[in-house]
Amino acid sequence: xxxxxxxxxxxxxxxxxxxxxxxxxxxxxxxxxxxxxxxxxxxxxxxxxxxxxxxxxxxxxxxxxxxxxxxxxxxxxxxxxxxxxxxxxxxxxxxxxxxxxxxxxxxxxxxxxxxxxxxxxxxxxxxxxxxxxxxxxxxxxxxxxxxxxxxxxxxxxxxxxxxxxxxxxxxxxxxxxxxxxxxxxxxxxxxxxxxxxxxxxxxxxxxxxxxxxxxxxxxxxxxxxxxxxxxxxxxxxxxxxxxxxxxxxxxxxxxxxxxxxxxxxxxxxxxxxxxxxxxxxxxxxxxxxxxxxxxxxxxxxxxxxxxxxxxxxxxxxxxxxxxxxxxxx
Amino acid sequence: xxxxxxxxxxxxxxxxxxxxxxxxxxxxxxxxxxxxxxxxxxxxxxxxxxxxxxxxxxxxxxxxxxxxxxxxxxxxxxxxxxxxxxxxxxxxxxxxxxxxxxxxxxxxxxxxxxxxxxxxxxxxxxxxxxxxxxxxxxxxxxxxxxxxxxxxxxxxxxxxxxxxxxxxxxxxxxxxxxxxxxxxxxxxxxxxxxxxxxxxxxxxxxxxxxxxxxxxxxxxxxxxxxxxxxxxxxxxxxxxxxxxxxxxxxxxxxxxxxxxxxxxxxxxxxxxxxxxxxxxxxxxxxxxxxxxxxxxx
Numbered sequence: 001x002x003x004x005x006x007x008x009x010x011x012x013x014x015x016x017x018x019x020x021x022x023x024x025x026x027x028x029x030x031x032x033x034x035x036x037x038x039x040x041x042x043x044x045x046x047x048x049x050x051x052x053x054x055x056x057x058x059x060x061x062x063x064x065x066x067x068x069x070x071x072x073x074x075x076x077x078x079x080x081x082x083x084x085x086x087x088x089x090x091x092x093x094x095x096x097x098x099x100x101x102x103x104x105x106x107x108x109x110x111x112x113x114x115x116x117x118x119x120x121x122x123x124x125x126x127x128x129x130x131x132x133x134x135x136x137x138x139x140x141x142x143x144x145x146x147x148x149x150x151x152x153x154x155x156x157x158x159x160x161x162x163x164x165x166x167x168x169x170x171x172x173x174x175x176x177x178x179x180x181x182x183x184x185x186x187x188x189x190x191x192x193x194x195x196x197x198x199x200x201x202x203x204x205x206x207x208x209x210x211x212x213x214x215x216x217x218x219x220x221x222x223x224x225x226x227x228x229x230x231x232x233x234x235x236x237x238x239x240x241x242x243x244x245x246x247x248x249x250x251x252x253x254x255x256x257x258x259x260x261x262x263x264x265x266x267x268x269x270x271x272x273x274x275x276x277x278x279x280x281x282x283x284x285x286x287x288x289x290x291x292x293x294x295x296x297x298x299x300x301x302x303x304x305x306x307x308x309x310x311x312x313x314x315x316x317x318x319x320x321x322x323x324x325x326x327x328x329x
Numbered sequence: 330x331x332x333x334x335x336x337x338x339x340x341x342x343x344x345x346x347x348x349x350x351x352x353x354x355x356x357x358x359x360x361x362x363x364x365x366x367x368x369x370x371x372x373x374x375x376x377x378x379x380x381x382x383x384x385x386x387x388x389x390x391x392x393x394x395x396x397x398x399x400x401x402x403x404x405x406x407x408x409x410x411x412x413x414x415x416x417x418x419x420x421x422x423x424x425x426x427x428x429x430x431x432x433x434x435x436x437x438x439x440x441x442x443x444x445x446x447x448x449x450x451x452x453x454x455x456x457x458x459x460x461x462x463x464x465x466x467x468x469x470x471x472x473x474x475x476x477x478x479x480x481x482x483x484x485x486x487x488x489x490x491x492x493x494x495x496x497x498x499x500x501x502x503x504x505x506x507x508x509x510x511x512x513x514x515x516x517x518x519x520x521x522x523x524x525x526x527x528x529x530x531x532x533x534x535x536x537x538x539x540x541x542x543x544x545x546x547x548x549x550x551x552x553x554x555x556x557x558x559x560x561x562x563x564x565x566x567x568x569x570x571x572x573x574x575x576x577x578x579x580x581x582x583x584x585x586x587x588x589x590x591x592x593x594x595x596x597x598x599x600x601x602x603x604x605x606x607x608x609x610x611x612x613x614x615x616x617x618x619x620x621x622x623x624x625x626x
Contacts, residue, residue: 158374158423166373166414174419212376213423242379270610274619 002297005030005064007089008071009056009080011040012170014094014121015071019044021286022069024276027293034059056080060087067117067296069289070094073170074185075178078103081118085110090117092292092302096189096316097309099180104313108306119292119302120309122193124246124261126287133248133259134198142252145199148233150191150248153220156183156239158213174215182217184209185316188237192223193304193312194248195235200228201311207319208326212240223319331548331580333555335587338530338541343390347526350545351394353586356524358398359470364406365395366468367435368522370476370492371409374423380533383474385425387528391474392433405433406464410440411500417441438464440498450515452576455508457515460498471522473549477532477556479600484509485567488556489525489549490578493517510569517549517578525552529559534598542593550579559593 006028008019015035022028032051033044041052053059060068060083067090070080077098084091091111097120098104111118124130136142157173172178179185184207196202203226210220220238227233247260261284263269269279295302334353338346369383377384392405407426411417417439421427430437445460465471475492483506484491493516494502494509505512529542542559546552550573557564564570564581574581 168414169374169419171416213374214425214428215422240376270614 003027003029004066004293004296005032005062006293007032007034007056007059007062007065007068009034009059009068009084010071010073011035011037011044012071015069016040016043017282017285018069018071018289019047019049021282021289022293023047023049024286025290025293027297030064032059032062032065057083060084060089065089067092067292069121071121073172073178074099074180075172078107081107082110085114085116085118088114088116090296091306092119092121092289093306093309094121095193095309095312096180096185097306097313099178099185101310101314101317104306104310108310111306117295117302118306118309119295120193120304120306120312121288122190122304122308123284123288124190124194125197125304126291127259127261127284129259129261130194130248133250133257136257137198137250137252141255142250142257143254145229145231145250145252147251148195148199148231148248149236150195150233151236152187152191152246153236153238153241154187154244154246155242156186156219158239159242176216179217181316181320182209182215182221183219183237183239184221184223184319185313186237187239188221188223188235189312189316190246191235191237191248192225192315193308195225195227195233196308196311196315197304198229198248198250199231199233202227202315202318204322205315205319206322206324208324210238210240221319224324225315225319330582330584331546331551332586333544333546333548333551333583335555335585335590335593336543336545337588337592338543343387343530343543344393346541346543347387347391347394347545350526350543350587354545354547356545356547360399362399362403362469364404364468365399365470365472366465367391367405367407367472367474368492368496369407369409369426369474369528370487371415371417371420371424371426371495372476372478373412373415374420377424378531378537380531380537381476381478382424383476383528384530385429387530388426388474389429389433391472391526392435404436406436406438406468408438408440408462408464408496410495410498412495413501413503438462440464440496441500443498445498448519450519452511452515452518452572455511457512459515459519461519462496462498465496465520470524471520472524472526473522474526474528475552477527477529477560477597479534479560479562484513484569485562486553486557486560488527489522489546489552490514490517490569490573493520493522493549496520510572513569514573514576514578517573518576521578522549523547525549527552527556529593532597534560535601535603536598538596538598540593540596546583548579548583550574550581551583552579554581555583555585555590558590559597561594561597561599
């Protein structure tokens with residue numbers, strides 16, 4: 001079996017997760033990592049990575065690397081994707097693809113020009129519960145889905161993310177110029193991508209935004225959207241809560257159905273992490289990378305593609321443009 | 330002995346409750362007060378509804394009380410400092426204090442950016458070199474408006490004394506954690522707050538709960554002893570309270586005024602044992618070096 005070399009660019013929360021997962025993949029025979037943080041690189045070294053770089057440009061020069069996993073802050077996606085594509089590396093790019101459609105188009109174009117594969121990191125498409133729902137829909141069990149609700153509300157980057165000690169929030173999370181937006185682009189992009197998978201392209205979308213935390217960007221969004229299939233969907237995205245909810249509910253002409261992604265029992269997750277290096281909660285993340293590696297070894301076009309990422313950011317951009325305002329009298 | 334008052338908020342009127350709490354401790358509004366410092370509890374970026382941070386509405390009601398009773402022109406500064414995982418400039422914005430400052434025309438001061446005096450202070454045999462921000466040094470009246478919170482096992486409770494830990498301008502506060510009890514007392518010795526008003530409207534435990542408490546005292550030690558009793562913690566088990574009393578910061582005995590303490594104790598939410606166990610497990614994982622394998626590093 002053909003094996004591949006992978007480079008992970010960015011060892012933040014999601015980059016570290018990807019690193020742990022690629023180390024468990026028999027089809028991956030070379031792994032490198034880059035990050036500005038020496039501490040993060042030392043942790044990578046402790047997990048067995050010998051090829052570490054403080055500058056990702058050095059990583060891109062490694063001939064044994066076939067593809068890179070880009071897990072950088074959103075404002076760095078374009079620059080990194082351009083350099084990776086020009087270095088002939090296939091790209092797995094964490095969502096959102098970019099801060100705006102213009103940057104996204106450049107990313108898609110540069111990947112095409114250099115004939116490199118570009119896959120977007122949307123793990124929900126690999127989640128068992130959401131996949132099963134798609135199967136049921138495609139079998140016609142629900143009839144025509146007239147109305148859908150999709151919700152992703154969590155703490156986002158501003159609260160506890162692991163353990164019980166407050167985690168320092170990197171400065172870029174507070175800067176709209178760097179993130180491209182708030183909860184809608186961050187967590188909302190997941191559900192918009194998911195709904196596009198179920199119902200086709202977004203025909204129209206309007207949104208109202210909440211600013212509980214007085215930041216320059218929204219910490220909650222409610223979108224009213226219409227899809228190619230004719231389905232109307234209400235999308236709720238937020239990172240104002242210490243609770244976690246990620247679910248979709250579909251109302252069809254025949255039946256209704258529901259799917260969700262739940263954190264599950266922490267002790268079981270810990271036991272799974274210790275014994276197998278991955279947990280049920282992160283199984284979809286593992287499966288999406290495994291699929292990407294399979295696309296590399298078998299020369300397949302991955303999905304969700306860069307084009308998907310572009311369509312998502314176009315819908316998000318339209319939602320920002322079509323903001324609805326409440327009368328606050 | 331110090332006076333501690335306990336008031337139940339009625340009809341959501343924070344201002345009335347604050348005035349009643351102050352009246353019960355015979356508080357007098359001196360007319361020579363020109364500069365006031367208010368220290369709320371801002372912990373990370375947690376919304377006040379979690380019970381972890383002082384409600385800006387409580388702070389706003391206090392500002393109205395101060396302006397009504399001292400002078401409309403009294404200068405008021407709300408203070409906080411950067412911490413290991415919290416930047417003041419974002420906390421002010423995030424927690425609603427930037428908006429409050431605009432609405433009430435008060436100053437927001439990041440003590441980590443303030444000018445400071447270097448001072449030496451002893452607690453027992455230990456000598457500490459600490460910084461006292463000028464905003465606090467120069468105030469005529471210093472008011473602490475803490476929350477009552479369970480915290481890590483070493484100190485058990487966060488309330489009035491621990492709130493002053495946030496007046497330490499040095500941002501990397503975790504460096505003090507090995508001697509945190511002594512440091513809390515040392516900070517309270519060099520930055521004496523004249524008045525404590527506890528925002529006990531929403532308090533945290535296993536779940537946040539609205540208990541509608543306002544507590545007031547001139548004595549931070551007495552305040553904390555009362556807070557510990559309400560939270561169901563034996564005050565004698567909290568070492569820094571007796572240490573603070575020995576160092577002259579306040580009294581562990583107090584005269585109760587207002588609603589019976591047991592009323593609030595009965596409705597105060599208990600500790601989140603699942604969280605405690607998870608915390609212990611997390612500590613154990615770190616000790617055993619398993620954090621990276623569990624994705625917790």
